[in-house]
Each structure stands twice: as structure tokens, then as C-alpha cells.
Amino acid sequence: MLKITNWRLASQILCFGLIVYLGYAGVRLIEWKNISLVLPTLSCYYTNHRIAQCFLRALEEGLSGGWKVAYTTLIPSIVLLVILGVIFGRSWCSWVCPLGFVQDVFIRVRKYLRIGYYNLSENLKLTSVFVRWFLVISLVCIAAGIGIPHFFLKEYQYDLITPFCQICPSKQVFPFCEGRFKEMLTVDNISALSAVMSYLAIGVFVFYLLTTSFIRRLWCRLCPMGAILGLFNRFSFLSLRKEGKRCTKCGICKRSCPVQVEEVYEEKEKEKIASSDCTLCFRCVEMCPEKDALKVGIVNYPIARSKFKRFLQSSAVKAKKLQKEISQ
């Protein structure tokens, strides 16, 4: 079991099951004194029985609810986000997030069909950074605008409440996972603005479906949750570590990185590889053929290291007899 991807898949399936289906087993929103559990992943409001709240939803509700709500929901959820972010970094995206899992399923299907993928060019990569921060800022502004008394946005509060959640692809994905197909792709005709938001949501969902398997983990690069979590990658306990001297710069890590992180390949001096794009899936660690060059670290203590044997198991080209010869 050297292949980290297998561990990750197990974790993703488990978390997907917990987040989407645990509600059916009778578990309800986990709360403690009116403060609900907030996870920094898209654990969605649109599931039937959610066990935890998505941080973005908490942020939106907290901002648009006025001072009192802000005090009771916003501050605890931000504190929780900081704690979870500092411990796990952006690994939530690749190890827990249900939407990330759905993307991985699409990618697996594409791999199985032996279809190639596209990489984002440098310009598009910059654009993706711009888009995700645009989403964060507009989300905060709209939500806060609704919260301010006598501000003009207050008039649109029923159309624009939780603005990001309205266009998030999970709004369609989770009802699908639970079999409520009627609730997908619905259009609200209450007002012109809500209709626009509905069509926007459908547009985002179609974009998500079309691109997700051909551009690896594109949504992760646009997601505002990922943008916020990415800030913690610099300080996170769980991190990607590199011993630059052992790196032969063979480029395998860069090629196999689903979010095209350059640092893991370029960096030779710093020990910690911190990129706000990195989702800490550790595909690079398992694909690195050099012993100890890349490591999964908790602070300074490595819990998994790259080695040639691990590379051989993780590489897409495997020779059956090979395993035997190596293990002898």
C-alpha cells in the first residue's frame, strides 16, 4: 500500500459518504451551544440532511445577518477555519471535499478512456487566480452589503442572499447524488435578478461538467473556498517537503501535478513547498523516483517519503513481474 492515491481515494469515499449520506442515518447538523460544525469544504446546504456547514455558507449568512448574527456565527466559524486550515492546509480539497471527489471521478473516467488532458497556460493560470479572488471579494461584498441596514442591496436580499451558494456547482451535484433530480437545474422566476442567478448557476454547472475532466481539477483553481484555504498552505502543519539536493529535476512531479504547481519542480533551496494552488494530494510524492527527495511532513516530521518502489507502484505503466523482482 505504498500508493498515496489509494489512501486518498479511500479518504474521499469515506468523507463523501459521511457528508452526503450520514444525514440519512439520522445524524443532524453537529452543533454545540448553537455553534454548528463548520468545515472548510463544500459540504453543502443543498443536501437533504447535512452534518456540517460549508464555511462559505457560514460566511455569507454571518455577513448578511447583521451584527448579532455575525457575532454568534461568523467569529466561531472563522476561528474553526483558522484552526483547521493551520493544521491541514489545503488538503481538505483533495482528501475531503465531495466536489473534489466528483472531479476525481470524472478524471478517472477520462484516464480509463485514455483521453488526454489540457494544461492551463501561464496566462490562464493567472486568470484563474484572479477569478477565484474576484469570487471571494464579490461574495464578501454582496453578503456584507445585504447586512448593512438602509443600504440599497438590502432590497435584493431575497434574490441575492448567499450569492455564491446560488451559483456553486454543488447546488446541482448534491441533489443528483441524492437522487432528487427534479431539484437540479431549476430556474427561479420570482424576479428578474433571481432568474439571472439561476441561469448563471446552470451556466457554471455546465462549465464545470464540460471542463472538469479535460482540465484537471479546474474547479479547485476557481473555488473561493480554495482561495481562502490556500492562504494557510504557507503555515500549515501538514505540508509538502523537499530535499532540493536529492532532486534530479526530472520533471515528473510537475507533469503529474493536477493543479500544475511549479514550485515543487523549481524549488531547490527551501525545504517547504508552499503554493496557494497546491491541494496537498501528494501525487508528486508518490511519483517521485528519487529516494527522500519529496516528503509528506507534519511540521518537520516526515510521515511518507518518495522512493523508487513507490514510484513503480504509482506510475501508470506497470510491469506485472516487475513488482516481484523489486520485492525480492
Next chain:
Amino acid sequence: MNKNSQAKYLPALPPEEKEELQKAFKASVQKTVAENIEKMRKVPNRAKAMEYFDQVSEFFGMREKEIREFKAHGGKVIGFACMLAPVELILAAGAIPIRIDSGFYTPSKIGDRVVPVEVCPVVRSMIGLTMAELHPYLEMCDVIISPNSCDGKTKVCEILTDAFPVWEMNVPRVKDTPQAKAYWLDQVKEVKRKMEKLTGRAINRKAMRSAIATTLKATAASRRLQDLRKCSPAVISGRDAMLVEQMTFFDDIRRWTEKTNQLCDELETKLKEKASVAPAETPRILLTGSPMVWPDCWKIPNLIEESKPAGLIVADELCSGDRVYFDPVGVDEGAGGDMLKAIAERYVLPCTCPCFTSEKGNQDRIDKLQTMVKDYKINGVIYHVIRGCHLYAMEYMRLKRLFDKENIPIYYLDTEYSREDSGQMKTRIEAFIEMLATKTSTDDLY
């Protein structure tokens, strides 16, 4: 071979002279190979599995017959002049890859008629071989793939166009820019296309997959041998290991992998029995620099391991040795395009050849040597440069300054294919190893 007036460089030799040369060459090669093997056999506790490699290392023997038979049945033989040529594509097309870097001394004297003596002897020797049709494998090549890496290889393949069809590959000198990668990938695609046309076999996903699996197995075997050389006591002499690595030049790679694994099995039992090839205090030496090609370039390794006090070559960073099957082809996804990209990147990106440069210089080589010194517990580094190998010669000073700071002895050894300087080489090597020996013994005291 189109020996006609259109030849740009190579003069036609009279048939009598050619025949005479061929006879003399065969005799001299057989003698040198036999001599070298005899010397290697003298090492105590030599592994029995090495006998297979001794057999393959004879140029006019078993392997020649095999290739001739393969060619008689319509198979194609593809020569390549540098380790940057994509071997996987040759294997995927069902052809035999033969590396044609030459280590023969006598033909280099014939080559002097075409190029000046200052030129690297590998080049001169290859020219000599082609002129007199001496090399049994080179002669059988249908095509030569020539990555234009160093200066010598760039020109020698131009000269060889007089005798063979040559597919040139442009090697980008700054290797890890996006442009360079795209450029190199194009070169590899072009070779694939030409290869498909030549052999009439489509290099599809399946063929590439099995070729990559084959070389991955070879890489695993090669790395296994290198891991064994890290252990002390040493269970294999440096020359033996170098011979094993070098036989990838023309041996069938599947059989080579099998035999190397057998050798490693035997070495593992030897390691348990502590049946070492040299006393524990023998200085451990790392070889780096210009390639040392079997058989005439065995002069230096022979001197190192036979001098008094003797050294032990535990690692080499030569493009004729450990580096050949060190880097694996890392395929992330099994689609055809990704495999081709993986093959292309495997040859250029991790390559430590000094023909590459960047704003940081050839940093990859420096890093690799530094980690090798640590991993193999090296006592001293011998920097081998053959005459005319400017790229390696010019990188020496950077390495020396660095290693001087880290207190790792490094010694520059410039030599030639001829045996005239053997005496001088012997004295220099002995002095260096003696220095190492006293250094290690005094290091132990404190």
C-alpha cells in the same frame, strides 16, 4: 554504404588496406577484451553471474551472431550516438537499439586522417570504424539517431552521413524552459514518425507501454545494482559494475535485466556472507567526467583498482555507466500523448551532461554529485576528462571549488585512448589514492 565521390568527408580506403585493417582490428580487439576480462577475474570473490557479461562484452561473439540473424530475418538495427536518443521508441518499433559510441584505440588513428588529433577520441574512433567498416554492430546499423549534444557528437554524425542515413535531433542547450521542452518533444515525435516509416510498424499506445515497461525494469535492475554498491563491504568491483552497465549498449535489454537481477541476487548473498572484493579500508572512489567506453577506456579503471594502494570505484557519474538506466520514464496517465511526453522529458530534463546550461549553470550535476558523495560514502572523486572533451573540462573548476570547501578530495585526470601515458597515469593515480588512504586512516584517528 554509398562510398562514392559524393562523400563529403570520408576518403575511400583501398580494399586491400581495409581487409588488412579489419583483420588486425579483430585480433587487437579480441586481445584487449581478453586482457581486460583477465584482469577483472583476478579480483577476489568475483560473482559467478558476471560470466554472462564477460561473454556479451566480446564484440565478435554471441551477440554479433544474434544481431546478424535478427537482421537476416528483416529486423532493423538502429544505432544511436548519445544517451539522449529515445531508446523506448526504438524498442517499441521492434528494432534493436545499439549505442555506437566507440572505445577502440586503433580506429582512432585511422580517424586522424579526417579530423585533427585534438578532437575527442570517441569521435576519431567512430570515424575510423566507419571508414574501414570495422565495428561489427556499427556496420549493421540501418539508421543512426544522433542527438546533437556535445560538440563532438554534433560533428561526427555529420561526418557519418557519408556512410549511413542519420536522423539528427536538436538538443536544446537550456533544457527546462517551456519552449525547450516543446521543441524537444517535437524532435522526439519526428523520430517516432520516421521510425514508424522505417520499420513499417505503428508505434501505438500498447507498443510504447510495453517498451516503457521494459526500460523501467532495466532501470529497476540498474538501481538495484547501484544500491548494492552503496553497501560496505563492497561485493562487486567497480570495473565489473561498469561492465554490467555498459553492456546495455548492445545487449538485449530484457535479457540484460534478467541477468542483472541474477547478479544482484548473488551479490546479496555475498553481502550476507561478507565476501568482499576489497579490504574494508580501501578508499571508495567516485568516477565522473567523460565517458569510459569498453574496451580501450578500461585503462583508467584498471589502474585505479590495481594500483598500490588500490582504490575501489563504488560509483560513477558517466554517461557510459550508471547514468544510462538511472532515470525512469514516469508516466502519469496512460494516454499516448502523455507517454510520449514522459519519454521525451526523461532524456533531457534529468540529464546531467555538461552540454546543458542555464542561468544557475549545470546545477543538477553539482547536486547529484554532492548527494552521491554522501550516499556512497565516497573518499575521493576522480574527474576523468578525455582529450577534446571541452564541456567536461570546463565544468571542472566549479566542482573543484565547491568540493574543496566541503573537504572532498577531487582529482583531475586528463587522458587519451592511447596507452602511451599509462606510466604517467599510474603514478598520478597512485599518488592520489595514497593521499586518500592516509587521509581516511588519519580521519579514523580523530
